[in-house]
Amino acid sequence: MAALFPAIVYILCFLTSAACAWLLGRSYSGNGTRLLLWSSICFVFLAANNLALILDLVVFPSLDLRTIRLLLALAAVISLIWGFVWEMEED
């Protein structure tokens, strides 16, 4: 199937994002550094975005999930930028 390789790619991207989210979240619970919280949230949204991509492509090919994917990715980027702007220490 022509759509198989992209699907595998998106699954990989989903797993990577989820892993990043988990690593950052784990560190946040131990450390308390707020930047980690926002970064973790960012990667959760990125993972959700990749998941939506998989659902869009493979599971529900008749549905168009473009808007949801876009909003999830936007949420990811906004949380990360929010974290960078407010939680970075100047040194």
Next chain:
Amino acid sequence: MTLYDFLSGALAFGFGVCALFFLRFWRRTREELFLAFALAFLLLGVGQTVLDLANIPTEERGSLYLLRLFAFLLILVAIYRKNRQARG
């Protein structure tokens, strides 16, 4: 221009801004991980830009998903290299 196009442009720009922040971290700490994240987010931004400007209906139709693949591979490789360094 539709709301979708507007948000799409904002997203592409947002990826770029994140990349810049990671570059700032890289300049300060010289930690390879940040360079990788910066490039990854830059690639995601470029991918988003091309997706919109070229009016490609679905990402997987072209080879556009390869950009996404490279972005996340960069991250994976960076994490791997970081841990290999830490152990040695």
Next chain:
Amino acid sequence: MYACSADSSGLVTSPDDDLLRFIGSSFRSVWSLELLLLIRSEPRNWSRSELISTLRASELVVNKAVDELLAAGLLSIEGDGVRYLPASDDIARHVEAVEKLYSARPDAVRRAIVSSTASGATAFADAFRLRKD
């Protein structure tokens, strides 16, 4: 508890901020704080082996702490050992305040030390270390 200070404009600055910044910049680890308070308690020459046995820390930790305190201008090397010697009266006053704060609110001091060394970027990068050692 601790006195509030007023700066030249008459605004009362929070007692914590200034002091916490001093703590964060002078002590890279709780060990270096403990070591400093120890040699301050008895103002004499302390040998490294004495420090190691009293603190019950490893040689590596003691050496690292001594280097950091030296750089922060809090002690000086005297022959084979070290002695408490703050670089200025200002620093001496700060150290006294730190000691008081540490006995009243040890957790706050510990947090000030840890959070300044694990700031944003380093914390992010460290999060990706799979094995925490």
